[in-house]
Amino acid sequence: MRAQLAETAAEAVAGVEDGATVMISGFGIPGQPFDLIDALLDSGARDLTVISNNAGGGDGGIARMIHQRRVRRVVCSFPRQTDSWHFDAAYRAGEVELELTPQGNLAERIRAAGAGIGAFYTPTGYGTRLAEGKETRVIDGVDHVLEFPLAADVALVSAHRGDHAGNLVYRKTARNFGPIMAAAASTTIVEVDRIVETGQIDPETVVTPGIYVDTLVEVRRS
């Protein structure tokens, strides 16, 4: 079990195809894999489905993908931000589809895909527009909605350190969606501040076991 070590972000994302479903970690700035996103843009990949908590803010990262109309569809919980002008414009122009899902259901659906759970009942969203048309069930007197897994072809993840076996650790709230997305995608590509030798991450502290990681690339963040 060894992660491929890419020399550059461009090399790391070279295999991502047009039409792919791509998970992108991050909650706001922390955990967003900016170098991988830029490399994916440079690769020319288009017609993508992006699964991420937000739909980009400012002019970089996911916002840049949207601005360049590389994204056909977004699955997220919170696209509208004060600086989400690129998403807002694309959405109003009908140039990007949106599947809105509550944040916890988004996380649990991603977790379910990685964990081989076929579907699950959650109380979140019951009785709201976001549960319209979904199956419901009363369990122990509580109304629940049936939700299905969200998987992806590729996950682009940002982490703190990765070892040659692909084991990852994160920093503070930059952990957010990284661990569950790494498990839910067929191919997981991770940018880290530093690649270390196997054995340099204490086994007890590994957050993402290397089994979930395909490719690592070291990026020096400013």
Next chain:
Amino acid sequence: MRAQLAETAAEAVAGVEDGATVMISGFGIPGQPFDLIDALLDSGARDLTVISNNAGGGDGGIARMIHQRRVRRVVCSFPRQTDSWHFDAAYRAGEVELELTPQGNLAERIRAAGAGIGAFYTPTGYGTRLAEGKETRVIDGVDHVLEFPLAADVALVSAHRGDHAGNLVYRKTARNFGPIMAAAASTTIVEVDRIVETGQIDPETVVTPGIYVDTLVEVRRS
């Protein structure tokens, strides 16, 4: 958020009532909270339902609970071991009920209880005796069984270190069921090798956040 620090295991388990459902961590010896189990026996608690992976081996721990007929019902995946003579005798005498569940479904049901998931579809067990009478569903061409959460009144857990806020870390494969049981019980009582000051466990390495821990007791293991 502060864990109660008990002076003795007896003090830690004093609130466990007759008829309680008690989760007990451990997979074999690692992670089994022997001091808490002994204290629970000394407390006289009886008519218990025990949720644990095994039903005890040898003469200590859960086996001793079974031997003394304190356990009305066991929910586990693997009661029969070479040294499970106490369970075997009680079971053959009709003096303990058994709910057998596949190990991964046991873990996921415990996780669901702590995570507020109402039920989930799992492929494990489909078409077997252990799924008889359960709802099934084909999802993406795969047969699934509907499983419901397992919660408890009390969890008895063994961990390595605990701080005053109740944050826990474990050692190697002794981690096993501790983290998910701590989250699935109304009251979680933890024996640790050492209680440390809050701040002495690196926040990035906490496995069980203190929110899941009610009482800590330090036991010096031989």
Next chain:
Amino acid sequence: MNPHQQDPAQAPAGDTAEPLDRDQLAAVVAADIAPGSVANLGIGQPTRVANHLAAEQDVTLHTENGMLGMGHEAVDDEIDPDLVNAGKVPVTEAEGVSYFHHADSFAMMRGGHIDVCVLGAYQVSVGGDLANWHTGDPEAIPSVGGAMDLAVGAQRTWVMMKLFTKDGQAKLVEALSYPATGLGCVSRVYTEYAVFDIEPGRSGGDGAADDGGREPTVRVRSVHGVDREQLAAWLPATVECGER
């Protein structure tokens, strides 16, 4: 130490002659949070509650982006680009902090481990239904974030809001006219004019009529700058505004 910490003694006890200002309201909420609780404070006005928590209350803050033991808002050198709250504002660590991923964080909430969450709202119904994620404007870009998870996940969901919309409509209503965030989930509503308790157990949903179940029970805990008769005139008839 939290430089933003203010004196919690400023929370007015019981009725007051004047409506509460934003900080007084936050102080009232803060004073009602039980010692030792774990709380999640929503984006906007509820965030202000943190400034009024007394150190001796030992309240631990959860933020749904994966942190238990959130400290105060970070300033200057305290700012760490990897450490933000649910509003994406830089924050600090409190003692005993831990980190976890998003699925674990929402499991913590959905599993009922958070004692109280405090949210803003467009509307709350007398049955405890909450509307706080969508105005219903068909032109709006819908965004929900963790609102629906928070509404149903915590042991207690409290709302802080102005009692009236800008055009003078009461926001405590018989039935929601805005899209619902969660049904029957709100147990207390803090406004500048009054604080209300809602008995749990009944909900209607988006614009639902009375479902024939037991009557909703809303009771007034305290009034501020208004008498109970006046309050009753503003609100649905099912709100009991009499003496406690």
Next chain:
Amino acid sequence: MNPHQQDPAQAPAGDTAEPLDRDQLAAVVAADIAPGSVANLGIGQPTRVANHLAAEQDVTLHTENGMLGMGHEAVDDEIDPDLVNAGKVPVTEAEGVSYFHHADSFAMMRGGHIDVCVLGAYQVSVGGDLANWHTGDPEAIPSVGGAMDLAVGAQRTWVMMKLFTKDGQAKLVEALSYPATGLGCVSRVYTEYAVFDIEPGRSGGDGAADDGGREPTVRVRSVHGVDREQLAAWLPATVECGER
């Protein structure tokens, strides 16, 4: 370094004139595991496969009690009471090891992240149904452990077993007579007399008759100490024992 490591070159290639002994069989299985794989080796005979994995195969072992990167069986001073495998035998750590709780460990398996798992069996049907957890004896105390999770969770489920029961019944059968562990899950069966491939996609269940679906396809990969004609005589008619 693994003191139990044996020379993987002892794995016989293709047919052999003699039936395989336990170590030869383990060596054949080990040689078939693709380089860089993650494998889970069941309790009992499959555990022996680890002794025949070559270091250059870079196979990582998963044990369902919460460890990825399991090393060899621990001896003497290596024994750590907190470190055991799924058979509760003390083991060591391999390079790159990580630990996780039981729900995460079975998520890893159920989610299809383990490339291959190798299990023992009482019976395997020509449709790939597996029986390995219960003899059907009504007096037996039922125990399942992770057997059902392993059967359906890995990308490939391989079985190692004797071809015959003690009383001479073939264990590769048209339909299970023992209680099922999983349906249509086994893709390869290693026995002392032959190795079989089973095409996935068909299953019957406990004692199920042919369901009218496409015919099961079992093919012989290699024979050991027996000719294909003899093998065909022992086995259900649907097993294709002809030349590959």
